[in-house]
Amino acid sequence: MGRTLKFNIFRFNPEDTAAVPRMDTFYLEETDAMTLYIALNRIREEQDPALMFDFMCRAGICGSCAMMINGKPDLACHTKTKKLPSEITLMPMPVFKLIGDLSVDTGTWFRGMNEKVQSWVHTRKTFEPHAPEERMDNALADEIYELERCIECGCCVAACGKANMLPEGFMGATAFNRVARFMMDPRDERTNDQYFEVVGNEDGIFGCLGLLGCEDMCPKKIPLQDQLGVLRRKMGFSQVKHLFKAVMPGK
Amino acid sequence: MDTFYTDLLCVGAGLAGERVAVAAASAGFETICLSIVPPRRSHSSAAQGGMQASLGNCCKGEGDCPDVHFADTVKGSDWGCDQEVARLFAETAPVAVREMAFWGIPWNRVVPGKGIYYKAGKEYEKIEKREMEGMITARDFGGTAKWRTCYTSDGTGHTLLFTMDNEVVHLGVTVHDRVEVLSLIHDGQTCMGVVARCLKTGKLRVYLAKATLIATGGYGRIYRETTNCVINNGDGTIVTLDTGIVPFGNPEAVQFHPTGIVPTNILVTEGCRGDGGTLKDVNGERFMHIYEPGKQELASRDVVSRWMTHHMRLGKGVPSPYGPHLWLDIRHLGAHHIKTKLREVEEICNEFLDVDPITQMIPVRPAHHYSMGGVRTNKDGAAYGLKGLYAAGEAACWDMHGFNRLGGNSLAETIVAGRIVGEKISEFLQGYEVDFKTSIIQAEVKKQQEKINNLVSGKNGKENVYEIKAAMGDELMDRVAVFRTGAELQKAVDNLQVIYDRAKRIGLSSKPVGANPELSMALRMPGMVRLALCTAYGALMRTESRGAHAREDYPERNDRDWLKRTLAYWKSEDDTLPTLEYEKPSKVWELPPGERGYGSSKIICTEDPEICTPKPETN
Ligand SMILES: Cc1cc2nc3c(=O)[nH]c(=O)nc-3n(C[C@H](O)[C@H](O)[C@H](O)COP(=O)(O)OP(=O)(O)OC[C@H]3O[C@@H](n4cnc5c(N)ncnc54)[C@H](O)[C@@H]3O)c2cc1C
Ligand code: SF4
Numbered sequence: 001m002g003r004t005l006k007f008n009i010f011r012f013n014p015e016d017t018a019a020v021p022r023m024d025t026f027y028l029e030e031t032d033a034m035t036l037y038i039a040l041n042r043i044r045e046e047q048d049p050a051l052m053f054d055f056m057c058r059a060g061i062c063g064s065c066a067m068m069i070n071g072k073p074d075l076a077c078h079t080k081t082k083k084l085p086s087e088i089t090l091m092p093m094p095v096f097k098l099i100g101d102l103s104v105d106t107g108t109w110f111r112g113m114n115e116k117v118q119s120w121v122h123t124r125k126t127f128e129p130h131a132p133e134e135r136m137d138n139a140l141a142d143e144i145y146e147l148e149r150c151i152e153c154g155c156c157v158a159a160c161g162k163a164n165m166l167p168e169g170f171m172g173a174t175a176f177n178r179v180a181r182f183m184m185d186p187r188d189e190r191t192n193d194q195y196f197e198v199v200g201n202e203d204g205i206f207g208c209l210g211l212l213g214c215e216d217m218c219p220k221k222i223p224l225q226d227q228l229g230v231l232r233r234k235m236g237f238s239q240v241k242h243l244f245k246a247v248m249p250g251k
Numbered sequence: 252m253d254t255f256y257t258d259l260l261c262v263g264a265g266l267a268g269e270r271v272a273v274a275a276a277s278a279g280f281e282t283i284c285l286s287i288v289p290p291r292r293s294h295s296s297a298a299q300g301g302m303q304a305s306l307g308n309c310c311k312g313e314g315d316c317p318d319v320h321f322a323d324t325v326k327g328s329d330w331g332c333d334q335e336v337a338r339l340f341a342e343t344a345p346v347a348v349r350e351m352a353f354w355g356i357p358w359n360r361v362v363p364g365k366g367i368y369y370k371a372g373k374e375y376e377k378i379e380k381r382e383m384e385g386m387i388t389a390r391d392f393g394g395t396a397k398w399r400t401c402y403t404s405d406g407t408g409h410t411l412l413f414t415m416d417n418e419v420v421h422l423g424v425t426v427h428d429r430v431e432v433l434s435l436i437h438d439g440q441t442c443m444g445v446v447a448r449c450l451k452t453g454k455l456r457v458y459l460a461k462a463t464l465i466a467t468g469g470y471g472r473i474y475r476e477t478t479n480c481v482i483n484n485g486d487g488t489i490v491t492l493d494t495g496i497v498p499f500g501n502p503e504a505v506q507f508h509p510t511g512i513v514p515t516n517i518l519v520t521e522g523c524r525g526d527g528g529t530l531k532d533v534n535g536e537r538f539m540h541i542y543e544p545g546k547q548e549l550a551s552r553d554v555v556s557r558w559m560t561h562h563m564r565l566g567k568g569v570p571s572p573y574g575p576h577l578w579l580d581i582r583h584l585g586a587h588h589i590k591t592k593l594r595e596v597e598e599i600c601n602e603f604l605d606v607d608p609i610t611q612m613i614p615v616r617p618a619h620h621y622s623m624g625g626v627r628t629n630k631d632g633a634a635y636g637l638k639g640l641y642a643a644g645e646a647a648c649w650d651m652h653g654f655n656r657l658g659g660n661s662l663a664e665t666i667v668a669g670r671i672v673g674e675k676i677s678e679f680l681q682g683y684e685v686d687f688k689t690s691i692i693q694a695e696v697k698k699q700q701e702k703i704n705n706l707v708s709g710k711n712g713k714e715n716v717y718e719i720k721a722a723m724g725d726e727l728m729d730r731v732a733v734f735r736t737g738a739e740l741q742k743a744v745d746n747l748q749v750i751y752d753r754a755k756r757i758g759l760s761s762k763p764v765g766a767n768p769e770l771s772m773a774l775r776m777p778g779m780v781r782l783a784l785c786t787a788y789g790a791l792m793r794t795e796s797r798g799a800h801a802r803e804d805y806p807e808r809n810d811r812d813w814l815k816r817t818l819a820y821w822k823s824e825d826d827t828l829p830t831l832e833y834e835k836p837s838k839v840w841e842l843p844p845g846e847r848g849y850g851s852s853k854i855i856c857t858e859d860p861e862i863c864t865p866k867p868e869t870n
């Protein structure tokens with residue numbers, strides 16, 4: 001029948017001046033179709049009401065609940081306990097600022113990322129309320145949607161060696177994916193040079209170690225590797241052009 | 252005490268809150284958005300199926316126009332909506348969809364040529380016109396005469412919210428996430444802002460604003476089984492009801508969605524049925540055609556949920572450890588369709604059910620889904636009773652949905668109302684000054700601080716907040732759900748009053764340092780029970796059946812006595828029941844009450860000449 005699950009959970013409340021980081025242990029009887037969402041809520045409601053963690057949609061679509069589950073970043077809400085051993089260690093994601101226990105501040109980090117990559121359609125046009133929309137090929141719309149599916153959960157960032165070294169600076173695969181999304185979108189009038197300004201630096205694509213720790217971690221299975229490749233190629237060309245300009249001014 | 256000043260304060264950074272913020276910021280007003288979660292995680296992101304707008308680009312949408320959309324919306328509402336608002340909405344929706352395209356939504360587009368589609372389990376052919384290639388396309392949804400629901404696969408809410416937040420970032424609008432509003436600051440006439448709690452530090456804050464917008468979304472979490480996310484607790488509705496001045500419109504109008512998955516109540520989109528999915532019973536047989544020969548699986552949600560419940564009562568449900576359920580079958584749509592147009596559905600089934608929807612059926616049954624009721628506003632989005640207070644989105648009872656909202660009309664409402672209300676607030680703010688009265692602000696902060704102190708010290712008692720929440724959820728689920736009767740509703744009201752009394756005696760069992768989650772829930776719990784009481788009591792008093800409000804003891808729609816909108820007030824803190832008042836749902840009767848064309852219902856007609864005779868729209 002059911003297993004008894006042992007949870008080792010990281011505890012630290014930065015607002016509590018007396019607190020020091022520690023691991024707490026909780027036990028739960030496993031139930032049918034149990035997810036970490038169900039388990040953590042039961043622990044909070046039945047054993048420790050102060051336990052901090054984040055859930056929203058509990059359906060794998062809002063990106064709130066990423067944490068380190070036995071060492072790997074993943075969405076807690078879609079993680080079934082039956083796929084885990086009976087001892088489960090939960091830690092908050094690194095890179096992001098800790099709010100308390102398993103809860104981290106992804107909001108500030110992602111707002112910063114969105115500002116850095118200027119995550120919006122750049123256009124000189126103005127919206128004409130009564131004109132028909134501009135046409136777009138459906139296949140292209142599908143391709144854009146594919147990259148648009150990032151839920152800003154932070155798993156790829158938590159798994160990234162470079163982001164762990166430079167938590168404030170390095171943009172991470174989610175940012176590269178975002179840039180690739182706008183590059184693909186004909187409504188965005190930015191040139192490759194303008195994108196280069198955004199990601200063609202050490203905090204961006206040239207700082208990426210290319211070890212692809214990020215790719216396997218994406219719960220939305222976004223093809224991050226492909227996007228890194230696209231950016232590298234395009235930015236590589238841009239870089240050559242920049243160098244060219246530097247060597248031969250006036251060109 | 253941290254105090255922030257702004258022109259406009261948007262409480263809520265979902266689609267409605269952010270669309271209003273974008274409008275005000277574009278007009279040059281300083282705007283702050285507050286949200287419990289990072290804005291892109293707001294519940295709008297979970298909407299899958301799509302948003303209605305009568306573009307009429309795809310072949311099955313040909314001939315569509317705002318008139319048809321308006322009529323579908325009014326019929327869907329079972330004539331409970333404000334027709335002026337429904338008209339305004341239908342006219343503006345196409346502009347709103349195109350504007351979102353302009354900002355970057357990758358809407359699915361028309362692909363010319365032959366294609367197949369499914370309806371009621373059968374295959375049909377359609378031919379999309381060459382000249383429409385690349386225009387925004389639409390899918391079929393329940394209760395509509397045309398294919399009108401624009402979509403991006405089944406991640407429409409996600410793309411809309413990300414794109415909207417991109418505009419928020421672009422305009423540099425300030426967003427304070429992890430902030431929870433606890434109460435409104437007002438002097439009985441004018442709203443001046445809010446008292447809030449920071450969910451990073453646990454400290455109280457004051458926000459003072461010339462205009463305050465409530466855009467906190469739905470309050471599905473008062474029910475035990477809901478498709479709503481875990482923060483849809485109704486805070487915005489609670490804080491306005493707590494003023495004693497602003498009414499809660501139509502609390503009894505609660506929508507159940509036919510396809511919540513069993514047991515977790517995660518939604519699978521109406522797009523499944525719109526794209527041709529069918530409902531089946533324990534024998535693997537379809538049944539909707541028996542009850543609704545015309546629209547079948549695609550009657551409005553209230554109607555489909557009722558027939559499903561009825562069919563399960565006949566013993567045709569599939570037994571399971573979680574009670575009986577029915578099947579949703581999308582297998583015949585094929586792997587390609589599911590993998591491109593119903594991706595989230597596939598993921599949800601795989602990850603949460605261990606079901607492969609390409610080869611297996613999905614266990615579903617009706618679950619609480621949408622709150623038609625909310626903060627009652629006029630057509631400009633201004634709340635009744637307090638100057639400078641507005642509401643938009645699911646939190647509002649702007650009232651284009653009446654007693655049943657059509658699928659796809661809610662995302663559309665957030666953007667359309669956001670656009671309109673945002674402009675109205677900008678007009679209001681022009682040259683407006685407000686006197687922030689220090690004594691009132693201090694008194695409100697003190698009141699909130701005292702509430703916290705009492706919870707911490709256990710001064711009022713030691714009741715456990717989670718037990719109270721569960722008791723409330725059970726009560727509503729068991730007695731105020733798809734079918735209702737006077738006797739059960741009376742029991743619900745009685746029991747909820749007991750629960751309310753307990754809710755006033757909650758005490759914390761943990762140390763309230765920082766963003767303590769138990770304290771958050773404890774602070775809102777009495778308010779949630781007040782919402783539950785409004786819902787149950789409103790339903791008890793409404794002795795008719797209209798839209799989602801189905802009284803088995805009063806099965807007819809009674810236009811003679813009940814063509815009314817409920818306005819629930821909580822006049823004094825010591826009250827144990829709301830005070831109900833009523834108003835006519837609409838000033839304009841462009842479409843006089845009649846048959847919906849689905850859902851068998853007897854109608855007791857109104858003799859009011861003002862209502863019976865169609866009238867042109869007034870402006
Ligand atoms: C699973 C699901 C699928 C859906 N699919 C569709 C669909 O396909 N088509 C359709 O038209 N509609 C759909 N809907 C309905 C639609 O998504 C919602 O009605 C709509 O998105 C609500 O938007 P909103 O901006 O009003 O609120 P929300 O997006 O819910 O935003 C509420 C905001 O308020 C904030 N907030 C709440 N309380 C507080 C507080 N105390 N202090 C500060 N901030 C607070 C939250 O943090 C959040 O930012 C669906 C709903 C669900 C549940
Ligand atoms: S490939 Fe680049 S972005 Fe991905 S984990 Fe490695 S360094 Fe980080």
Ligand code: SF4
Pocket residue numbers: 149150151152153154155156157173174177217218219220221222224
């Ligand atoms: S790319 Fe994937 S892992 Fe990274 S933030 Fe987006 S959804 Fe999460």
Ligand code: FES
Pocket residue numbers: 054055056057058059060061062063064065066075076077078
């Ligand atoms: S709670 Fe939304 S993704 Fe897990």
